[in-house]
Amino acid sequence: MIERTPIFNFVCYTLLALGLVIALLPFVIVIIASTLDLETVNRVPLPLIPSGHFWENVQTAWVRADLGNKLFHSIIFAATVGAGKVILSAMAAFSIVYFRFRGRYLIFWIIFITLMLPLEVRIVPTYSIAANALQPFQAILDVSGISWLIAQVTGIQVKLEWGLLNSYPGLVLPMVATATGTFLYRQFYLTVPDELAEASKMDGSGAVRFFWDVLLPLSRPNMIALFTIMFVWAWNQYLWPLLITTDPKFGIAVTQLKTLIPSEFGLPDWNVAMAGTLIIMSPPLILVILMQRWFVRGLISTEK
Numbered sequence: 001m002i003e004r005t006p007i008f009n010f011v012c013y014t015l016l017a018l019g020l021v022i023a024l025l026p027f028v029i030v031i032i033a034s035t036l037d038l039e040t041v042n043r044v045p046l047p048l049i050p051s052g053h054f055w056e057n058v059q060t061a062w063v064r065a066d067l068g069n070k071l072f073h074s075i076i077f078a079a080t081v082g083a084g085k086v087i088l089s090a091m092a093a094f095s096i097v098y099f100r101f102r103g104r105y106l107i108f109w110i111i112f113i114t115l116m117l118p119l120e121v122r123i124v125p126t127y128s129i130a131a132n133a134l135q136p137f138q139a140i141l142d143v144s145g146i147s148w149l150i151a152q153v154t155g156i157q158v159k160l161e162w163g164l165l166n167s168y169p170g171l172v173l174p175m176v177a178t179a180t181g182t183f184l185y186r187q188f189y190l191t192v193p194d195e196l197a198e199a200s201k202m203d204g205s206g207a208v209r210f211f212w213d214v215l216l217p218l219s220r221p222n223m224i225a226l227f228t229i230m231f232v233w234a235w236n237q238y239l240w241p242l243l244i245t246t247d248p249k250f251g252i253a254v255t256q257l258k259t260l261i262p263s264e265f266g267l268p269d270w271n272v273a274m275a276g277t278l279i280i281m282s283p284p285l286i287l288v289i290l291m292q293r294w295f296v297r298g299l300i301s302t303e304k
Contacts, residue, residue: 033274034058041271053271060269061276065256074235074252075283080172081234082227089181089226090219094211096182097189098197108186115179119240127243130170134160166247175234181226188222189215224294232284253280 033041034057035050062068096108119126129135138160141147147158164170192215200210216223238254245251257280260273288295 030274030277033271034278036271038267038269038271041274042268054275057271057275058279060272061260061279064272065253065259065276067253067256067276067279069249070251070253070256071279071283073250074254074280076168077171077241077252078231078234078284080168081175082231084172084176085178085181085230086223086227088176089178090185090216090223091211092182093185093189094215097186098207098210108182111179111182113179114177119175119237123239123243126174126240130164130174130244132160133162133164164244166245166250170244171241171252175237175240178230181230184222184226185219188219192218221294224291225296228288228291228295231287235284256280 029046032048032050033046035052035054036047037051037053040047040051092111096104132138138147138158141158141160151157164173196214197210200214205213236254237252241252242255245255257273257276260276262268262270262273
């Protein structure tokens, strides 16, 4: 055990305070810059005294970036991705832990290895499938000769197409699977006493009822913590939504930051860009604040 002394406490609190200042300094600068006018925000050095142009800058950013529509899409996108990751990872971990089938450990490690494959690595094949989700089935028909046979017999050329560009399925489905969530749920399920499963089986409960009535209520803090993490992660995604949303009317808020950043020969209104940044970062920040108690409990609680 580390002995707590006044000097040790002073050093720890000093380091914590320094880390807090470093973490909050960019956020404070964004807030201050969002309250300044065009002339003041371009001064060097930047004044650290807030001004009274905040609401004016917020209104300009809201209209220029169409943030009302884009925030709506972002909330649906991030919430659906977060909920999908929670549900899919809970079911995957449940099947790996509680169903005795050959190769389940191999399946788990294959899922776990996908942590080394970020979205950027598989972006090209993922986009190709999203552009036409039925392309793999079309390839099977072409390779097997079934499409040629149908064309010879009926004269009908089989072309399977289902584009997911500019749609919620195209945004959400490639990002729902998560090895991190599956690993976290597996580790939690392994701590659940086997007596609960045996007692549930003696009461006549099947696998679905045991999963729904016993495991899910026990894992509620874990579900909330995982949903919060994945919501923030999905909200901050930039590359995939930028590729999949080719329609300017369909997109998310994060990708709209590029419309607020001044171009090389544009008006350097960084005050409007900082106001838009505050608007875009507010929903995940509010979610983390509201879910903070459950979030911490789900990550560090040992009471099962």
